[in-house]
């Protein structure tokens with residue numbers, strides 16, 4: 001198991017088994033059990049299960065086609081079939097299916113600077129080129145991927161071509177199961193893409209506190225960004241109601257720590273006023289080094 005960075009993303013393709021874990025502020029770790037080689041694989045030495053069809057290659061895709069026996073039913077959502085394929089994969093050391101759910105870090109960059117950010121230390125300026133995202137969607141469809149998430153790394157909506165990226169995902173027909181964002185840039189045009197029919201299931205807004213003052217202190221950004229986020233959420237929900245859509249669901253995320261727990265009531269009132277679908281409370285972990 002090893003971490004996957006944005007520069008590795010071109011290597012996610014058919015056959016990779018993804019495992020996703022979330023931590024504190026929903027900055028995700030993305031790990032893969034099997035990452036395809038960076039060079040064209042030598043099929044003569046590739047481990048193949050006895051029942052597996054020979055891998056095929058095309059000039060446009062140097063990687064072996066997914067040998068997943070479930071693949072003929074791409075889009076099949078049978079939990080039993082998925083479970084069997086995963087279990088056989090664990091046993092054989094080969095990923096037979098998927099990735100069923102793919103999480104993409106579109107950008108390493110972020111427009112704010114939360115003190116608790118777990119990826120700040122590796123913050124860069126990289127982002128996935130739009131063309132690569134489009135290719136990735138095609139590969140995911142071919143692999144039978146069921147849904148896509150956008151998170152980071154950095155702030156997904158801070159990608160230089162956010163609108164094109166979201167349109168490309170929408171056009172692919174792959175459901176955007178979740179986008180986790182600080183929502184500073186969740187403006188009308190972006191919201192209208194996400195409000196498209198069957199485009200996006202849920203948006204987690206990393207607001208983290210119920211007032212502008214602690215927001216500015218936690219997120220290390222001007223307090224006016226709190227009002228921006230609140231306004232963006234308010235407008236998105238109003239538009240969702242106008243369209244009579246049930247999605248995207250909107251969740252406010254609150255990262256509880258000693259500096260903001262007193263604003264939980266304000267967060268609750270704000271959430272009721274905005275009519276969001278839920279508040280997600282996360283806690284900063286505590287480690288007593290003296291007890292070690």
Ligand code: SF4
Nearest residue numbers: 110113114117154182
């Ligand atoms: S919003 Fe940006 S700085 Fe804050 S936790 Fe997310 S990636 Fe890190």
